[in-house]
Amino acid sequence: MAARLDDLNGKTLYLVDVGFGGGYEFLEEMQGWLSRHVPGARTVLKRKGGNMLLDDPSLWTEIKGKGSAVIFGVGG
């Protein structure tokens, strides 16, 4: 498991839509919540390449290089 963060200020959080219906819109609302309540954090909202069943190595590489943490959603 990846190491946890001390706090979210100054960090880049990736919000990744895995492709189930409604997930992108839900993450947009999450992004809004984070901007209001954790303004020191930067958020990047992305759709995972391919459908929900496929891997996306290029995005994982991007997140490892530029991100501090990632939230995947929304399975359903």
Added chain:
Amino acid sequence: MATARFADYVDRDARNHGMPLQFTFPPHTVVGKSRSTLRQYVEGNDQVTGEPLMQKIVNVLTRPTPEDGLQAATRKAPWPRLLKPDTEENLRRLFLDSGWTDGLPIILPTEERVADMLTGTSHPADEVVGRMTITTNQEKLEYTVEKVAVNAVMAGARPEHLPVILAIASTQEPSCPSSTTSFARMVLVNGPIRNEIGMNSGVGALSPFNLANSVIGRAWTLMTINLGDTRLGETFMGSQGNNLNYNNMCAAENEELSVWEPFHVQKGFKPDESTVSLFRGWSVINSMGAPNRRPAHEETAILLKSFPALRSTATLIMDPLVAKHLKDSQGFTTKEELSKWLSENVKIPAKQYWDADLVYAFMLPLALEGVEPYATWYKLPQDATLAPYNEPNNINVVVVGGETNPLWQTTDFFYTQTALVDEWRPKSGSDATKQSPVGNCESGECEI
């Protein structure tokens, strides 16, 4: 994150893979919900722990991960090879209560019956046929010729059916994957074995009359249940389920009455080779009448517009009379010509295409990656038309039926693969089909 309905499912997934993933659970579902509802979900509580949902996410990201010592589970078949002796009634009850059946009575797979079933193939009982799971939640389970034979006995099959059932098993495809969308499947048998084992390709081929059609299709689902470890509500999550999974539309192609090339020959097999081809989809629409005032290809074009045209896939199941009508009256000399015509002439508004949920899930990612033609289609005005069945090779045509009426069925099924049956036959001289009480059926219209 996953919606709360899948809390148990993702917990098992994490444990099965030895990964203590941290999940947060908004209400089920988020699809189709208004923005105000989604905002309430975000500002509300995790449906499992009751904690404020966003605070839980912040905590997960900033607090140490609990070390719960998860280890990847070692997957073994969850049932013994032999059961303790008991009365037939008690054993039937055990199979039913254990979830080892499709809910219908089964033939108890005694050692003697399984041994008899194994005479239907030259392959040793302990030979590994494949590995299967119905969900990524679980590791695949390995299965042998013997385990396939056990399920064949349970389905009511005879030794002469076993080569077809083994061929299906060799594909390693489950008949009812875990998808919440509840897939339907179809089994199509081609080649000489159709008649050798008395399969029905004629009158009522898709109805419940013929032994071979019934038990082969049923065996696939019993294999899926027992070899793919299907457990209702745990590994199988189809919201409504699919009644077609009882025997998976198992039939033979009516090669004798078809005016077109057999399906397996289209896929590169020889006419005298026996094969089983598998299809997967959701929907079946009857033609609801004959091609009287409107030719069959034009009627099909109308029906195909009701599907999302996912990956340009469709499968038409035609009575031989429809094939003759299309060839003799409409000039389609091959199945491929019909597929090409449909590919070019089924057109729908761009909005209809992109608003389909499955298109959103599976084709929008391709459009956003610049894959053509989807990228161009995505830029079209909503009322512009597009031809969504852009891959004619994905429009399959098979001929099944007994010429009592020129009708056909239009499905959204896509073809998955064809397996050779002949590899699983008994050795020459011990051919179980020669001992078959069913006998031969040259007409392709056998019914027991």
